[in-house]
Amino acid sequence: MAVCITDIARPSAETVAKFQNAEVATVHESQGRKGLLSPKLRPIFRPARIAGPAVTCEVAPGDNWMIHVAVEQCQPGDVLVVTPTSPCTDGYFGDLLATSLQARGVKGLIINGGVRDIAVLTEMNFPVWSIGVFAQGAVKETLGNVNLPVVCGGAIIRPGDIIVADDDGVVVVKQEEADAVDENVKKREANEEEKRKILASGVLGLDLYQMRERLAEKGLRYVKQGEEA
Amino acid sequence: MAVCITDIARPSAETVAKFQNAEVATVHESQGRKGLLSPKLRPIFRPARIAGPAVTCEVAPGDNWMIHVAVEQCQPGDVLVVTPTSPCTDGYFGDLLATSLQARGVKGLIINGGVRDIAVLTEMNFPVWSIGVFAQGAVKETLGNVNLPVVCGGAIIRPGDIIVADDDGVVVVKQEEADAVDENVKKREANEEEKRKILASGVLGLDLYQMRERLAEKGLRYVKQGEEA
Amino acid sequence: MAVCITDIARPSAETVAKFQNAEVATVHESQGRKGLLSPKLRPIFRPARIAGPAVTCEVAPGDNWMIHVAVEQCQPGDVLVVTPTSPCTDGYFGDLLATSLQARGVKGLIINGGVRDIAVLTEMNFPVWSIGVFAQGAVKETLGNVNLPVVCGGAIIRPGDIIVADDDGVVVVKQEEADAVDENVKKREANEEEKRKILASGVLGLDLYQMRERLAEKGLRYVKQGEEA
Amino acid sequence: MAVCITDIARPSAETVAKFQNAEVATVHESQGRKGLLSPKLRPIFRPARIAGPAVTCEVAPGDNWMIHVAVEQCQPGDVLVVTPTSPCTDGYFGDLLATSLQARGVKGLIINGGVRDIAVLTEMNFPVWSIGVFAQGAVKETLGNVNLPVVCGGAIIRPGDIIVADDDGVVVVKQEEADAVDENVKKREANEEEKRKILASGVLGLDLYQMRERLAEKGLRYVKQGEEA
């Protein structure tokens, strides 16, 4: 029942570009706190920051055959998303596959598995978010699917959804919600910039966010040390 | 029953200064091998090194409201210590809270939970020891306590105790024991410096520490390869 | 029953030198995908790369006494391999032991346990692959063995076997197979270099490796998005 | 943005009944190896076996308020599925909630979090699949969603999908695919029953599944011990 879906719809380059400098944490908040991948996915080098449409790839444990199929479906600016059908830390991906992806203009890899050749990947400046590093390579025996919706790191990712990844991790934005999310991101960024200045001047969050009254209502008591009863 | 203790007693600036360049491992040994936090707490960037009095903060899982309360209790040179009441890797702390703490002269954060915005925190040179990085933010709904004694990473930390943290992890020194511990630290450092020179010259630890006799007593046998019976 | 085997046979300097620039992943593939240590062993700094004959050391949990015994058995170019008899993350090894090993010309340490003083070890450029960092030191009360075969990170390591370690992890090559493995390594490296160029030019792995026919035989279907039935 | 979806469509009682005695492993195979939840979800007592339509509930970490909202949406024969928005092992669920669910005829609970009162739940014969047991209760401060699609244990679960759970774990069957899956389940069960008899008689799987030729083609060699070259 293995299938490779071709000619997937992608968001416009303009839409994708909006997320190029967005922070994962801000995007996550801006879309109602959804779409975040597990914190087990960490970048192999820092700092790193990418955004692009997902090409998805489901592989068997210890088998990277379908990644080769997925490479052909990638276009410049894409982000490849790979997830095994059961937990596996094998090094599914190394410098040869990265060379191939980089030749096609792919921005980076998100893999709910292991990666290898990280010294070379770092020199190549090809960013990868993975659950670990392991030199154990993969076999090429079992089929899987390309460009079906997948669950990767606990989040649903459909081909063409926008992946945003930075030092904090990875978040996915639904293709059809991208422009609306971007508007929220812009508002939050402006808002946070303003807050940052106020906080840097020494104003307390307790005052800036007007928390004192609600804390008192909930019952917070202030007591001098040594005067506890 | 939530409480915020104010006006906590702190060690003198002189006492704190003694630990500014002390190594965590040396401090731990110097106070009888106690006070070390779990190795799960790791720095978000390296190298990093801080020492300062603890302001403690207990939060509900996924809720960082009380951190805002704790910020107001912090003074220049302090170290904020945050621990959830049950295991949680959410990103309780990010660049806005760091801006606020840095504005108050706080040296860093120890958190038995997750952190986010680590690219910005790294640029700000605001050190954090955490159990992970996660972009998932926190809510502000549930009260907790500030400046009560806490168990953080398996160690008891009371407000005003001195936190020492470096690339190896985090250790806590009881406020009332700080000067005595410092004396031991100084002795150990001098001793280790001397040993380092001797070992660098090629003298073996077996001889320097006079271990040969005790090893023989315990029954260690030396056998040439191929002559095992 | 503790024993220290002395005068172990080592591979020739020529043989060891062959592995100096070999990648762990390539060595692993070149010897039939065996000898790889667990991915839990990670370098304390990156990049790092060493190769050398193993001196093996088995220690009790939380006890590093036998490391001092092992140091004496090390010669220039060796790699020290330490494994506890049950899982333990204590910091068995720090800057004093590293000073001693560096004085003897030892290239690095592989330890299926914890390490400390990593800021100093990084400055000293003494590479360590460990399962973690922990300031908790060890005691010196219980004997163990030096230069017996050990299982470390799931792999069998005998004294004199060649350890190769880089950013991807650690692999062991049997002393008697080293020259044959090196021949395979050289072939793979040449082969990979050629593949890299072809892939960099935009040729797909599907074509380079002639995968299309076998994928079709196994039943992979290509379907345009929106035309799934 | 919290919402509780009411009046969800459920599969017919006939359809659900078909899965009452189906094994999780068989269902998983019968629907093309998809829909399986993470092995971290384990039953609190064994043996246990349930099947029923899902009512889904998304909760904040450490907060079980929305479970009370979800209870009202449950009908006889349902299975409640609870998932926190970030990893949390708190004991979200205990004997009072179980009493309420049992009063409504709910068959059991699937929770990607912790559970408590398991001695009483065992006496009540109310089955729960959870990631752990923890006496730490939850607060009731933060809203979440009821009957939106959720990712639980790595699988997508929509309200009304059929949950099948036994000693091996938990699998979800899409409502619209349930009858087709059941047909495959029945075929597999019959097929397995037949195979079981043949294998019990001593026939080897190598012969029953005609594996010998393909093994030879792939290159498997048989060698007598002592005759390895």
Added chain:
Amino acid sequence: MAVCITDIARPSAETVAKFQNAEVATVHESQGRKGLLSPKLRPIFRPARIAGPAVTCEVAPGDNWMIHVAVEQCQPGDVLVVTPTSPCTDGYFGDLLATSLQARGVKGLIINGGVRDIAVLTEMNFPVWSIGVFAQGAVKETLGNVNLPVVCGGAIIRPGDIIVADDDGVVVVKQEEADAVDENVKKREANEEEKRKILASGVLGLDLYQMRERLAEKGLRYVKQGEEA
């Protein structure tokens, strides 16, 4: 600096008896949600339930010598609490030590480490809460402390504090707070019994706890499936 504190103060038999049938979850709630040990401590057989004053014992990793010292300090009705100074899963405790403790009337063991001989311990009906089972025994080389306050499973336990353990885990009650906590426990038990009857009759928690208004205030919306806008 190893010490064994003798003649520790214990709560009265009457006070201890009050907790004999108390549930861990109820005790935890009744003392303001504190004192709970990590969920990693699990009983080796179920059901199991004990309560008694703590004798505390701190051991080196892989070394159970001090448990022998602690045994002598135990009196009938006590609970022995053992914690290693760093994480270790070795089997510190087996049937011989259990025989000795049972001969002294000790009710059970709480150990933040491993245990062995669990088949025999189960037959003996000697309950143990541990972080795992491991046949690897311990050595007897390194001193530790008996009856100093310890942190075990993240909770502070002082000698004479009351340990309550059941299928849900372990909680500690401070000796001086025991009678007050017991009063709260009794109230909660009565209250829960009443609630259980009401919920069993089909009344919803939403109504029993009068949650509907507050849920609406916070913004929960009810929407029929298919009518989402």
Added chain:
Amino acid sequence: MAVCITDIARPSAETVAKFQNAEVATVHESQGRKGLLSPKLRPIFRPARIAGPAVTCEVAPGDNWMIHVAVEQCQPGDVLVVTPTSPCTDGYFGDLLATSLQARGVKGLIINGGVRDIAVLTEMNFPVWSIGVFAQGAVKETLGNVNLPVVCGGAIIRPGDIIVADDDGVVVVKQEEADAVDENVKKREANEEEKRKILASGVLGLDLYQMRERLAEKGLRYVKQGEEA
């Protein structure tokens, strides 16, 4: 390079029989504390106890093809030992394979991976020690080895070595050392039986093992509570 070694040498039935009632912990001690497998391998039901010669099987992650090859090599009384080449929790083994093994008189399975159909395996009384339970089945695409020496759970197991497994875990005894180990086991068992009686009578381990003097020498101090200085 896949190979299946046939006609392996096994210890005599008499030798194997000696271990039938031996405890894993006792065997481990009796052979100098070696040969113990990782505590991650746990029995799927308790109590369970087996002993028999190992047939070893190395499989690819997520692939159980070679288990079918290994079944043919099993004889009555054997224990099948399966280990993946990289960490994998898939359910490699279920009731059909168990039926086949039971038909051949095999005593049980040791697998450094996952297992499924555990309800049926429990009814069949076919014991399995595994690292987990997972309904996800395996594919049959990749070759591996049968009856080569393997590292399983951190221990070296060669075909024909004796596996002993009980509720505490799994230990391996080298075929050539079996009779000598058994002698030690018998002595230890007699010794322990005697000790058990003495300890049950109330004699302390401190006295039975004459520990008091050595504790004092090492510096243990006894202090009455309240008299600490």
